[in-house]
Amino acid sequence: MTNxxxxxxxxxxxxxxxxxxxxxxxKPEDAVKYRQSxxxxxxxxxxRIGAMVQGRAPYDAATATANAExxxxxxxxxxxxxxxxxxxxxxxxxxxxxxxxxxxxxAGAKKMxxxxxxxxxxxxTNNLDNIKAxxxxxxxxxxxCHDDYRNx
Amino acid sequence: MTNxxxxxxxxxxxxxxxxxxxxxxxKPEDAVKYRQSxxxxxxxxxxRIGAMVQGRAPYDAATATANAExxxxxxxxxxxxxxxxxxxxxxxxxxxxxxxxxxxxxAGAKKMxxxxxxxxxxxxTNNLDNIKAxxxxxxxxxxxCHDDYRNx
Numbered sequence: 350m351t352n353x354x355x356x357x358x359x360x361x362x363x364x365x366x367x368x369x370x371x372x373x374x375x376k377p378e379d380a381v382k383y384r385q386s387x388x389x390x391x392x393x394x395x396x397r398i399g400a401m402v403q404g405r406a407p408y409d410a411a412t413a414t415a416n417a418e419x420x421x422x423x424x425x426x427x428x429x430x431x432x433x434x435x436x437x438x439x440x441x442x443x444x445x446x447x448x449x450x451x452x453x454x455x456a457g458a459k460k461m462x463x464x465x466x467x468x469x470x471x472x473x474t475n476n477l478d479n480i481k482a483x484x485x486x487x488x489x490x491x492x493x494c495h496d497d498y499r500n501x
Numbered sequence: 502m503t504n505x506x507x508x509x510x511x512x513x514x515x516x517x518x519x520x521x522x523x524x525x526x527x528k529p530e531d532a533v534k535y536r537q538s539x540x541x542x543x544x545x546x547x548x549r550i551g552a553m554v555q556g557r558a559p560y561d562a563a564t565a566t567a568n569a570e571x572x573x574x575x576x577x578x579x580x581x582x583x584x585x586x587x588x589x590x591x592x593x594x595x596x597x598x599x600x601x602x603x604x605x606x607x608a609g610a611k612k613m614x615x616x617x618x619x620x621x622x623x624x625x626t627n628n629l630d631n632i633k634a635x636x637x638x639x640x641x642x643x644x645x646c647h648d649d650y651r652n653x
Contacts, residue, residue: 373545373549374545382541383542383545386538386539386541387538389535390535390542390575390578393535418574419574423542426571
């Protein structure tokens with residue numbers, strides 16, 4: 350690739366993806382949208398495992414593991430998006446308490462990530478009972494933070 | 502975990518994540534939000550690599566690879582969200598052409614996934630020049646579909 354065609358391709362790529370500048374997020378709204386997007390994708394794939402756990406979908410070991418892999422990847426993403434100045438007073442959105450009790454919030458995030466790692470390990474045992482138990486623990490870790498840090 | 506506490510945990514988890522029913526998406530809007538969320542997260546992490554490629558952020562091999570891993574995971578997700586009946590006429594949104602030329606759209610998605618796999622391989626060489634070249638090809642594959650299947 351010549352320098353000129355590389356530059357052209359980079360310009361194209363930049364236009365295509367609305368690339369952020371040197372900072373991770375160009376504006377606070379991008380950080381909010383990023384964390385919400387990551388949470389939504391995570392919840393969807395967690396829900397696909399839930400459908401098997403709750404008997405609404407047939408248990409398929411490979412599908413469960415693939416979904417748990419996505420959940421594990423997603424579980425690490427949202428928290429960089431909780432940047433200062435992005436609290437909300439709207440129901441269901443991020444409470445200001447996140448920033449006044451950040452260490453506790455971060456510990457809750459870590460707890461969720463740890464439980465998700467156990468869910469992935471459980472999925473890899475190809476045993477639905479193991480998955481059920483781990484799934485419940487992940488759910489509790491979600492609820493813990495949502496109760497405390499999402500506006501009711 | 503007793504059956505009763507398992508059931509309680511499952512109820513909690515279901516409430517926490519607005520779990521879809523047996524179908525992957527409960528309603529068409531969920532499919533749209535899912536694909537948009539996955540694309541947004543993918544673009545963000547692709548952009549973080551772009552910042553290094555374009556010299557706006559220092560090159561760090563481990564960070565580049567971690568971001569390429571996320572892009573690779575995300576690249577496989579959005580397309581299940583392009584369900585029938587979710588075309589838009591709004592600028593920048595999914596064009597009806599996706600569903601009239603679905604095979605071509607799917608080929609474009611596959612092309613992007615292949616280029617992203619090469620970007621991940623390039624990142625693992627720990628050589629910024631390799632990453633630059635692969636990054637440009639991914640950008641072109643993004644633009645290809647966006648030009649054809651996103652309302653202008």
